[in-house]
Amino acid sequence: MKASSSENDRPPKNPWWNPQQPSGMPVHRYGGAGARGLVEPGTRAWLDRPPGRAPLWSSVDLRDGNQALANPMDLRRKREMFDLLVRLGFKDIEVGYPSASEAEFAFVRHLVTGGHIPDDVTITVFTSARQELIDRTFEAVRGADRAMVHLCHATACLWREVVFRMTPSEVMALARQSAQHMVRLADRAGGDIRFEYSPETFNVTEPEFALEIANTVAEIVEASPERPLTLNLPSTVEMHAPHVFADQVERMHRNLERRDGIILSVHPHNDRGTAVAAAEYALAAGADRVEGTLFGNGERTGNVCLVTLALNLLSRGIDPQLDLSDIPAIRRTVEECNEMPVPDRHPYAGDLVFTAFSGTHQDAIAKGLRHLEDRAAAAGVPAAQLPWDVPYLPIDPRDIGRSYEAIIRVNSQSGKGGIAHVLRSRWGLDLPQELRVELAGVIQRLTDVTAAEVEPGLIWDTFRAEYCDMGGWACFAQPGPDGDDPVDALLTLAREHGVHAEVDHLTGAAAEPATGAAHACYARVLVDHQPVWGVGLAPTPRAATVRAVLSALRRGGAVPADSGCVPHLAGPREGAL
């Protein structure tokens, strides 16, 4: 028998599954709002369309971002943000809402009259659909060679009825009259004035009404390929899953009457936390342009983050057409202008997003970095020229101005791979595998006690205290007959102490200056048949060997713990070993 749909909806019976209980949350209050904005899905051809190139980027940091700050930017901070946006390569920058306040107006005048707008940058000024505000907006851009005036008013039912107290045809008339007024003012203005129109609350507007009002405005401004209208579709309050927004955008893209005279733009907000996905889907569905902010500042949960969108493109091998090669510097400026920190987990920019604490991730990253180095050495090219392919790291942090220093941080979740990576990357020490395992145990005991992160300096100190310490022993090279082997002398010393000791592993390598020594040696000594490791760091290979063996003997209790001097070490005089 065919199961009924309610049976299908039930979670599968599973003895290990504890059924969840109704929460008592007020679910009856939600789910209806915005239903009128939904569209029937089309073919959803956009679903499989990969991004081909960067969209036209428009920064609204100085308008939408600014209007959401506790302390809106003053002229100095606005200028700093504007200059940053220009440096990053934005050609389309919304600089403010000049009719909102004297400060906003003054900033636009500062840019226009001070000649601060590069020739290849177009500023946009925002206005709502009120005649006196539109007039003031045009005053603000008087004398500009080129500017875009952005008209906006809400179109959705809730706003029509509750905020404007208008019928749909009255809202249509508001759009028509405002657009006509803008055209008249632009004709008089002299400069090259373009138009942007946003049916605010587009995503919860009845699709037919959104289309009709957009066509009406496009008609009035005579949108054409030569003088396109930027039609900006906002998800003013994100209410649906991202694919729904893409369906809405696709419907406009397919049905707009003057599509070739329109730059189709989207302006996703992030109320559901899916603004990035919504923007990416919308671009696949036919949008040409995205409005957003750096690191996603903006009303409530913010605007879509343009840094994330752009670096998502980079990670797919597509030129983002923005210079994001110094994310730390960009972040500093944005934090200063917005007086708001970028969270630790913010994609690409947060302090922790290229950091692994967990052992298996660290192990994979360390192996991946090493693999990259080996490939670079084999090819005879810098690693930065090779395709990036390191587990757990979507892009090379160095490509956006971040370092490898914080990639691996050690705490109780970490393992040998990460700890060894810290010693290798900071001090150039490449520990034998067995020693890595041992050291991980030493560090684990430390983190079990402290329950805290272990800074690299403490790993280094712990490593040296454990493996490089010779206790009270001092070694001096003494001239003697050729051929005397200092290691033999040490093993003899152990025998005299009543312990059988033999060296069964000895490797050495040049050490990095950071260690304070020129040579490193790793010794495994069988002390009464039990393996014990020691490490020597010294100016010469010979001295490093002596130190490594002596440390191992001391650790294994094969020499008296706290006294002595290694006698009769022959060979060229090396001073204190």
Ligand SMILES: CC(=O)SCCNC(=O)CCNC(=O)[C@H](O)C(C)(C)COP(=O)(O)OP(=O)(O)OC[C@H]1O[C@@H](n2cnc3c(N)ncnc32)[C@H](O)[C@@H]1OP(=O)(O)O
């Ligand atoms: C989604 C967005 O981001 S839209 C941009 C929002 N940005 C801002 O609001 C920042 C700057 N704004 C301001 O400084 C002020 O709101 C001003 C100066 C523009 C206007 O201030 P006020 O005249 O005091 O109006 P107020 O701020 O209370 O706005 C509410 C009025 O505007 C009307 N309104 C709201 N949006 C629009 C619009 N886009 N077009 C026309 N009228 C609008 C409302 O219906 C209401 O009118 P009512 O008083 O007749 O009921």
Ligand SMILES: CC(C)C(=O)C(=O)O
């Ligand atoms: C004015 C429009 C573009 C806007 O900011 C929004 O709807 O969120």
